[in-house]
Amino acid sequence: MVTPPKRPITMAVRLRRRTAIISRWLHIYLSMVSFAIVLFFSITGITLNHAEALGGKEKTTVVKGELPHEWLRPANEAEPDKLRIAEELRSRHKLHGAVSDFRVDDNQLEVSFKGPGYAADIFIDRDTNKYDLTETRNGFIAVINDLHKGRDTGASWSMFIDICAALLTLVSLTGLVLLFFVYKRRVSGMIVAAAGALIAYLVYLRFVP
Structure with a gap:
């Protein structure tokens, strides 16, 4: 063949x-x-x-504190040092996430930290130097x-x-x-x-x- x-x-x-x-x-x-x-x-x-x-329970923590006056009202009417204030709050209260907002008004500063399932909002009085912090954790889901x-x-x-x-x-x-x-x-x-x-x-x- x-x-x-x-x-x-x-x-x-x-x-x-x-x-x-x-x-x-x-x-x-x-x-x-x-x-x-x-x-x-x-x-x-x-x-x-x-x-x-499926969402878990929301956990909210409220904390009060105080910052140095010169940080909030610098000399010569300069802008507050946003980075210094934000990192001090992060270090002091073990905050997470990134700074999503930082507002400067005549009498108040507002700082917001945001992360996955997480938020922290701080309101700082520029005259009394006191602040209120509200931290919210929404759970694993x-x-x-x-x-x-x-x-x-x-x-x-x-x-x-x-x-x-x-x-x-x-x-x-x-x-x-x-x-x-x-x-x-x-x-x-x-x-x-x-x-x-x-x-x-x-x-x-x-x-x-």
Whole structure:
């Protein structure tokens, strides 16, 4: 029996095989890298959607104190040293988060610290040098919900969310590319993907006010 000669592998076939290998490699390893990310945003999607039912008890602490007069009314009518005041309050009362607001009025200073599930507001009387601090902690569920939304989380966490979004986009796209190499499931897979997108769109049209 004469063995027929092997057909030469064309450039198109090589490119297709190479694409399949790279897509499979990217899909597997990106899926493993983003596993915890998917799990976190899935769980917090539920807790965020049921924030009132799952939210813990809000803990509020009220503290009074006093600051040096020269900090509040510097000589020559200069502006108060905002950084010094904010960091002194942070150190003295173990405050968290970033300074989200610092208002200077003729008779009062207002300082606000914000973080995930956290807020601290301080009102300082510039004449008596006394201040009232109200610190609010909203519990673990509120913290992870704010992390999910990127609220009061700072620039680094915002960048992390962007990276997570890019990873999940790559996972989705490489999965779609791989589907085209599974010939027996390609059509049915595309139908299911389209059906999922259509269902989401119909739910939006029908139930979202």
